[in-house]
Amino acid sequence: xxxxxxxxEALNIQEGKTATLTCNYTNYSPAYLQWYRQxxxxxxxxxxLIRENEKEKRKERLKVTFDTxxxxxxxxxxxxxxxxxxxxxCALDMNFNKFYFGSGTKLNVKP
Amino acid sequence: xAGITQSPRYKITETGRQVTLMCHQTWSHxxxxxxxQDLGHGLRLIYYSAAADITDKGxxxxxxxxxxxxxxxxxxTLESATRSxxxxxxxxxxxxxxxxxYFGPGTRLTVT
Numbered sequence: 001x002x003x004x005x006x007x008x009e010a011l012n013i014q015e016g017k018t019a020t021l022t023c024n025y026t027n028y029s030p031a032y033l034q035w036y037r038q039x040x041x042x043x044x045x046x047x048x049l050i051r052e053n054e055k056e057k058r059k060e061r062l063k064v065t066f067d068t069x070x071x072x073x074x075x076x077x078x079x080x081x082x083x084x085x086x087x088x089x090c091a092l093d094m095n096f097n098k099f100y101f102g103s104g105t106k107l108n109v110k111p
Numbered sequence: 112x113a114g115i116t117q118s119p120r121y122k123i124t125e126t127g128r129q130v131t132l133m134c135h136q137t138w139s140h141x142x143x144x145x146x147x148q149d150l151g152h153g154l155r156l157i158y159y160s161a162a163a164d165i166t167d168k169g170x171x172x173x174x175x176x177x178x179x180x181x182x183x184x185x186x187x188t189l190e191s192a193t194r195s196x197x198x199x200x201x202x203x204x205x206x207x208x209x210x211x212x213y214f215g216p217g218t219r220l221t222v223t
Contacts, residue, residue: 044214046212099156
């Protein structure tokens, strides 16, 4: 069955540094991969979508890579700020309309 | 108000009771989804709908029923609630199946 792994341990970094979060998957070859941000008590908010034929995608301070050979996506936040502290979820399409979500990695950015 | 709303926001019910969670979106998005979120499991897809009167099972559909008679509404019914269905439920919508999903604020359901 599909398995998506995100580091369950919180990532603690200093303000201004680059945060790198990892999403690994097995047993499937998704055509699309999405990243979401979730704050406590709220629903996830979409950040970026990357397709299997795109190696990298950027949006302001965010960058996502998608390595279909390694079955891995990396999510980078450059010049991190305390306001970036949240849980970040990756989601992969099982088939065209169904997405599997990882359990998320909590990011703590310290001033 | 524009957006996606869920009601109720909090619900406590007893084992064996039927409960319906409501979801309403104002964008006329074709796709709507129901997820549950539990510690250690992340978000798991329960059911989704590609259009009115078209629904399909997700990863964890057992014990749940959905309907979609109108594009804007996608209710989720627990026919006979069990303690294992205690969770936070999120509804989401999308204009295309693979595009970004817009999530509602969630319903925290407790089954006693």
